[in-house]
Amino acid sequence: MTSSRLFVLEDMFQFNHIVMDPLVEVYTLPFLIPRILEHPELVLAADAPDNRLIAFILGTREDATESYGAGKPVSWSHGHVSALAVAHDYRKQGLATRLLTTVRDMMDREKDFYVDLFVREKNTNAIGLYESLGYVKYSWMPQFYADDHGYEMRLPLSRDVGRKSLNGIRINKIYSFGNKLFYLLMFYIFGIISIVIGGKLIV
Ligand SMILES: CC(C)(COP(=O)(O)OP(=O)(O)OC[C@H]1O[C@@H](n2cnc3c(N)ncnc32)[C@H](O)[C@@H]1OP(=O)(O)O)[C@@H](O)C(=O)NCCC(=O)NCCS
Numbered sequence: 001m002t003s004s005r006l007f008v009l010e011d012m013f014q015f016n017h018i019v020m021d022p023l024v025e026v027y028t029l030p031f032l033i034p035r036i037l038e039h040p041e042l043v044l045a046a047d048a049p050d051n052r053l054i055a056f057i058l059g060t061r062e063d064a065t066e067s068y069g070a071g072k073p074v075s076w077s078h079g080h081v082s083a084l085a086v087a088h089d090y091r092k093q094g095l096a097t098r099l100l101t102t103v104r105d106m107m108d109r110e111k112d113f114y115v116d117l118f119v120r121e122k123n124t125n126a127i128g129l130y131e132s133l134g135y136v137k138y139s140w141m142p143q144f145y146a147d148d149h150g151y152e153m154r155l156p157l158s159r160d161v162g163r164k165s166l167n168g169i170r171i172n173k174i175y176s177f178g179n180k181l182f183y184l185l186m187f188y189i190f191g192i193i194s195i196v197i198g199g200k201l202i203v
Pocket of ligand 1: 021023024025084085086087090091092093094095096097098118119120123125126128129130132
């Protein structure tokens with residue numbers, strides 16, 4: 001039986017086996033420490049029965065002012081999941097679901113409007129996990145990562161009765177589609193150019 005608890009700074013000395021995964025964002029200490037200290041209640045760890053650290057989630061809170069169409073700008077705080085990782089031998093047992101649900105419930109109680117996070121486009125397991133919990137792809141972010149495109153995914157919380165936090169989604173979908181088309185077109189043009197140049201070199 002695994003157990004969850006608050007993450008403590010000492011955990012950073014024993015979480016390398018979890019974060020050294022190409023799909024986990026590895027942050028520097030100057031990034032991590034202020035965030036952990038600002039909202040320690042949103043940073044959780046899970047231990048195996050032998051007390052080995054096997055999972056963690058780094059939740060944060062941000063203030064934002066956004067405006068939609070002609071409407072007045074709305075100020076709200078929203079939760080953000082900065083990092084989530086589960087040790088290989090404890091995956092597919094519902095651990096990430098449990099951590100995400102606990103953090104989401106805390107953000108809901110604190111009246112955050114929504115939770116968001118960023119995920120690599122190729123990380124289909126994580127995207128499946130988030131979608132199973134109600135997150136939706138809010139925007140596609142070309143080259144967000146050095147080696148991949150990304151998505152911002154959002155989950156409206158109960159304070160966001162009108163699901164305003166998803167309002168920009170249609171615009172984002174058109175933008176994403178345009179961007180993907182652009183990449184496809186570039187790929188196609190450069191492919192033709194390299195075939196032509198390659199052909200000339202052979203001749
Ligand atoms: C993504 C990750 C956090 C999932 O953790 P987990 O504890 O295995 O997830 P859960 O057991 O709660 O999975 C819940 C759901 O997510 C989806 N899912 C998770 N892992 C999956 C996999 N390997 N293949 C397919 N679906 C998967 C499924 O819908 C699953 O529901 P199911 O078990 O009923 O099929 C874990 O694989 C991990 O640490 N990956 C590397 C780091 C990472 O990608 N972090 C997220 C960065 S944004």
